[in-house]
Amino acid sequence: xxxxxxxxxxxxxxxxxxxxxxxxxxxxxxxxxxxxxxxSPTSLTLLVRDDDGRLIGEVIGLIRNFKVxxxxxxxxxxxxxxxxxxxxxxxxxxxxxxxKKMGMAKTTAEVxxxxxxxxxxxxxxxxxxxxxxxxxxxxxxxxxxYWKSF
Numbered sequence: 201x202x203x204x205x206x207x208x209x210x211x212x213x214x215x216x217x218x219x220x221x222x223x224x225x226x227x228x229x230x231x232x233x234x235x236x237x238x239x240s241p242t243s244l245t246l247l248v249r250d251d252d253g254r255l256i257g258e259v260i261g262l263i264r265n266f267k268v269x270x271x272x273x274x275x276x277x278x279x280x281x282x283x284x285x286x287x288x289x290x291x292x293x294x295x296x297x298x299x300k301k302m303g304m305a306k307t308t309a310e311v312x313x314x315x316x317x318x319x320x321x322x323x324x325x326x327x328x329x330x331x332x333x334x335x336x337x338x339x340x341x342x343x344x345x346y347w348k349s350f
Contacts, residue, residue, distance in 0.1 A: 201248060201249070201250060201251065201256075201287075202248070202249050203246055203247070203248050203290075203291075203294055204246065204247060204249075205244065205245070205246060205247075206238050206245035206246065206247045206258070207238065208235055208238060208239070210238075210247060210255075211231060211234060211235060211238075213255055214234055214247070214255070214258065215231055215234070217255050217258065217277065217279075218234075218277070220279070220280070221258075221277040221278065221279060221280070222277060224339065226337065226338035226339060227337075229275070237260055237262075237274075242262060242263050242264075243260065243261065243262050243263075243274075244260070244261050244295065244298050245258065245259070245260045246258065246259050246260075246291065246294055246295065248287065248290075248291065254279075255279075256278065256279040256282055256287065257276075257277060257278045257279065257282075257287050257288075257290075257291055258275065258276070258277045258291070259273070259275065259276045259277075259291035259292070259294060259295045260273075260274040260275040260276075260295075261273055261274060261295035261298060261299060262274050263299060263302045263304055268305055268306055269303055269304045269305050269306075270299075270304050270305065270306040270307060270308055271295065271296070271298070271299030271302070271304040271306070271307040271308070272307070272308050272309065273292065273295055273307060273308070273309040276288050276291050276292060276318070278291070283317070284317065288317075288318070288321050289321055289324070289325060292321065292322075292325055293325070296348075296350075299350070300350055304350070305349065305350060306347055306348060306349050306350065307327075307347070307348050307350070308345065308346060308347050308348075309322055309327065309345075309346045310333060310336060310343040310344070310345055310346070311343060311344050311346065312337060312341055312342075312343060312344075313332075313341060313342040313343060313344055314341060319344060322346045322348075323346075325348070326348050327346035327347065327348045328346065328347055328348065329344055329345070329346055330345050330346065330347045331344070331345035332344060332345070333345055
């Protein structure tokens with residue numbers, strides 16, 4: 201398994217991956233958005249490939265220098281055939297390391313209320329539920345807000 205920073209040359213493959221992993225169209229990032237996130241100095245997109253070079257995971261994080269500098273876990277995606285094997289946690293820890301390196305004091309994430317596996321992963325990794333965001337997603341589903349201090 202190899203984790204590396206995404207580059208614009210990865211866009212076509214990442215677009216295919218997004219469609220496979222995120223079944224709801226509103227959860228799939230647009231090409232221009234992914235490119236912007238890859239090139240922004242306040243964002244990091246990491247890709248994970250298996251030993252055969254197949255894209256099996258992604259994580260996108262943003263840094264925000266607000267009153268309390270914080271990182272935002274923007275998206276984690278793991279290929280369906282390897283879910284529930286710890287790759288999501290590995291990606292979460294990788295993006296948290298980047299947040300720490302960038303001087304962030306906290307990290308945050310919003311998770312679909314009905315996404316129990318993701319919610320368990322964040323909670324297992326020290327995130328606390330701090331809020332309920334009704335109608336957060338395009339389809340009207342609520343989100344749960346999570347925070348973690350470093």
